[in-house]
Amino acid sequence: MKLLIKWLLSATALLAVAHLYSGVEVKSFTSALIAAFVIGLLNTVVRPLLVVLTLPFTILTLGLFLFVINALMFWSAAGVLDGFYVQGFTAALIGSLIYTLLGLVIESALERLFFK
Template sequence: MKLLAKWLLSAMALLFVAYVYHGVEVKSFTSALLAALVIGLFNMVVRPVLLVLTLPVTVLTLGLFLFVINALMFWAAATVLEGFEVRGFVGALVGSLIYSAIGVVIESALERLFPRQ
């Protein structure tokens, strides 16, 4: 139940990002659902590999390179999907920052609703 709620709320967060920031465009709620799924899959599969490969750069920049990795995951999802568009790297960076901030709020709220046992 928690996974389904997180998926739906993440899709709504993408719609909110598209509404607030003109660098991200989502055509429909279905596109937002697919984009949230693809972003989640990329973050689960590709992101850990990138984190390991870029560890020296991440340490050298005191963790700021993680923002670049998040933007790349956001941008990559937009390149494989129709109906979800990100305009340039800056659009991906700002969009991923807003999406991540909302994601933290969603995760916190869901943790309160569905506590671990």
């Protein structure tokens, strides 16, 4: 149940990102659902590999390179989907930052809801 609610709220967060920032476009809620799923899948499968491969650079930049990795995951999802568009790397960086902040709020709310 928690996973389903988190997925729906993540899709809503993507719609909010598109509303707040013009560099990200989402055509419909269905597109947002698919994009949230793909972003989650990329973050589960590809992101850990990138983090390990770029660990020296991440250490050198004091962890700031993780923002670049997040932006790449966001941009990659837009690259493989119809209905979810990101207008370049800068837009992916800003969009992923907003999406991450909204995701933190969602996670915090779900923790309080399911684990009082």
